[in-house]
Amino acid sequence: MVWQGGRTKIKAKAGYDLCPVSFVRRSIRMATLDEWDRRYVTGETAAVTKLFFPNAVAAYRIVRKIETTNIRTQFMTGHGGFSEYLERFKCKDNPACICDQDISETVPHVLLECPVFAQERVQLETELGIKLEKHVVKELMSSKQRDRFLRYSQRSYHKMANTKPFTVFVEGNIGSGKTTFLEHFRQFEDITLLTEPVEEWRNLRGWNLLDLMYKDPSKWAMAFQAYVSLTMLDMHRRPTTTPVKLMERSIYSARYCFVEHMQRSGILHPAQFAVLDEWFRFIHTEIPIEADLIVYLKTDPKIAYERIKRRARSEEQCVPLSYLEELHKLHEDWLVNRTFAECPAPVLVIDADLDLSQITEEYKKTEHQILRKAVDVVMRSPNKLSPKKPITSSPIKIIPQIRL
Numbered sequence: 001m002v003w004q005g006g007r008t009k010i011k012a013k014a015g016y017d018l019c020p021v022s023f024v025r026r027s028i029r030m031a032t033l034d035e036w037d038r039r040y041v042t043g044e045t046a047a048v049t050k051l052f053f054p055n056a057v058a059a060y061r062i063v064r065k066i067e068t069t070n071i072r073t074q075f076m077t078g079h080g081g082f083s084e085y086l087e088r089f090k091c092k093d094n095p096a097c098i099c100d101q102d103i104s105e106t107v108p109h110v111l112l113e114c115p116v117f118a119q120e121r122v123q124l125e126t127e128l129g130i131k132l133e134k135h136v137v138k139e140l141m142s143s144k145q146r147d148r149f150l151r152y153s154q155r156s157y158h159k160m161a162n163t164k165p166f167t168v169f170v171e172g173n174i175g176s177g178k179t180t181f182l183e184h185f186r187q188f189e190d191i192t193l194l195t196e197p198v199e200e201w202r203n204l205r206g207w208n209l210l211d212l213m214y215k216d217p218s219k220w221a222m223a224f225q226a227y228v229s230l231t232m233l234d235m236h237r238r239p240t241t242t243p244v245k246l247m248e249r250s251i252y253s254a255r256y257c258f259v260e261h262m263q264r265s266g267i268l269h270p271a272q273f274a275v276l277d278e279w280f281r282f283i284h285t286e287i288p289i290e291a292d293l294i295v296y297l298k299t300d301p302k303i304a305y306e307r308i309k310r311r312a313r314s315e316e317q318c319v320p321l322s323y324l325e326e327l328h329k330l331h332e333d334w335l336v337n338r339t340f341a342e343c344p345a346p347v348l349v350i351d352a353d354l355d356l357s358q359i360t361e362e363y364k365k366t367e368h369q370i371l372r373k374a375v376d377v378v379m380r381s382p383n384k385l386s387p388k389k390p391i392t393s394s395p396i397k398i399i400p401q402i403r404l
């Protein structure tokens with residue numbers, strides 16, 4: 001390089017070493033951030049985002065630390081299911097919140113004032129020892145309490161937008177370890193867990209229908225299955241404020257496994273079967289049943305049989321191995337082979353033959369896989385908008401490493 005001085009001509013090598021590339025890179029990044037910040041602070045847009053992030057630099061730092069989900073993006077930008085926003089884009093006639101015709105449903109209103117969300121808000125305020133006001137939001141976003149606050153926002157959003165939860169049915173034979181599996185997910189605040197209402201089946205106005213059914217199936221199977229279907233329908237229709245709903249069995253396994261078995265084995269009279277089947281068809285076509293994923297706990301019937309003996313639920317002690325084998329075949333034909341009945345959602349198959357003490361460890365390892373798969377599956381599924389169409393894709397398998 002030739003450098004022309006005023007009077008002298010100096011020939012010298014370029015002094016790149018005096019100025020490290022990292023320094024140049026950092027300077028450019030800081031200058032960009034400064035310019036971004038200047039436009040962000042002085043601009044008139046992004047009023048909602050400014051509630052969470054006072055400046056672009058803070059936003060840049062915090063957003064990298066939190067997981068971005070579509071719900072979070074919606075309430076941090078206001079671009080989502082808020083009436084005020086929807087009305088602006090002509091997707092709704094009225095910007096009002098359900099609490100008051102004269103108040104617009106906006107992010108600050110929902111998070112800070114609306115009485116509909118007062119219960120969740122008071123709970124948050126008591127837990128954190130704060131009063132949730134406008135200026136507190138940005139403080140919470142850069143504090144250790146951020147995750148708790150985001151959870152509150154997310155729940156309020158779900159309640160407001162009445163977003164449908166991601167609904168998972170946990171299916172499997174008697175003794176397949178469904179209870180252990182479900183108990184593992186009890187720790188997650190974002191999951192609503194609905195276990196089989198066995199106690200209701202054991203005590204309907206003082207009558208133990210489960211016991212009556214096992215003791216005299218041909219007399220009681222019809223009444224028992226009719227009541228099971230009713231309690232299952234109640235679970236399907238129960239509203240949740242969490243983004244995920246995990247249900248033990250479904251109205252589908254009631255019909256395609258248990259009732260089907262009773263019909264094929266002659267326990268149910270064809271007329272009794274016809275009544276149950278008509279009820280099922282009516283529910284299936286007339287009532288929207290959410291189904292996003294089925295987790296199938298696949299078990300060897302012999303292992304399920306041993307578990308039933310060990311758990312010693314009094315009513316089940318008469319259950320023969322042959323019954324479990326037949327139920328197993330029905331589950332397989334419905335969820336894996338797809339040779340019988342329709343499958344209402346994609347299926348995740350888990351090898352659940354492990355010993356119960358080991359299986360919890362195994363579920364811990366697979367929980368992220370299960371939840372992430374859950375999201376992936378829905379995003380890929382062509383049926384996500386019409387879950388009632390039968391699913392034809394092959395089941396997804398999660399095979400634990402340890403085997404008995």
Ligand code: 8LK
Binds near residue numbers: 174198253254316
């Ligand atoms: O799951 C608890 C007990 O209830 C077990 O012994 C099997 C029995 N049961 C049944 O006979 N029919 C059923 C279910 C459970 C669940 C559904 C949907 N249908």
